[in-house]
Amino acid sequence: MKRHILTILAVIVGFNVIHAQEPVTDQTEISPFTWGVRAGFAATGTYLTKAIIDERKIIDYTQDTQVGNFAALLVRFNSKSFLLQTGLGLGFNKSSFTLDRNSWNPESNTKSNVSCSYSMVSVMLPLQVGYHIVNQDPYCMSVFTGPRLRYIPDKYYSSDFSGFEPYQITESPNPFAIGWTAGLSVQIGRTFLDFEYEATIGRLTKGMKDTSGADPAPSYTLDRRVGIISFSYGIMF
DSSP states (O other): OHHHHHHHHHHHHHHHHHHHTSOOSSOOOOOSEEEEEEEEEEEEEEEEEEEEETTEEOOOEEEEEEEEEEEEEEEEEEOSSEEEEEEEEEEEEEEEEEEETTTTOTTOOSOOEEEEEEEEEEEEEEEEEEEEEEEETTEEEEEEEEEEEEEOOGGGEEEEEESOTTOOEEEEEOSEEEEEEEEEEEEETTEEEEEEEEEEESOSEEEEEEOSOOSSOOOEEEEEEEEEEEEEEEEEO
């Protein structure tokens, strides 16, 4: 996997270097309206904001950052110094985390681990504003920030819990998740590279539900958000 990614990056960088070395006789500002397509990788990490099991606050957890992917249509409106960009994308994200249900007790010498792995497909709609650090065709370097709305269909969200025996825990996503993004875009000619970080705001899921019918019913709350680091390569038209 790493070898393939490095090969792709080497081809992209080589292409951009060759393009940048071509003589430019008439430099102008980037077009006021551009649009393009991009695809890339997204590494997703999970951060628990509230973890309570049987009315006890859990303080010890670890998260496993996993790599997904995405593709998107990008629309950008440019002025000399600023930009406004939006578009529509489709993303696949996955992550997992493990917590120690005995960590509420500082005197405990044993661990009772509970883990969860989950994946989701979402439709993404960003609304971002930015500033052109460089805006001289064929070169453009910009920083940007703004919200991204994600629609997460219930049928495309799945989670797998372990360590809750004899209970069988299920959960559903919040259909709409809002994230705040910040990133850097580097464009040479028609090709561009984007680096971006997104932090979701609010709860990712509606809550947990036991379907085992066990008595007494468990009391679990595992509120969380995700942090997503993404890298993408695209072409402007």
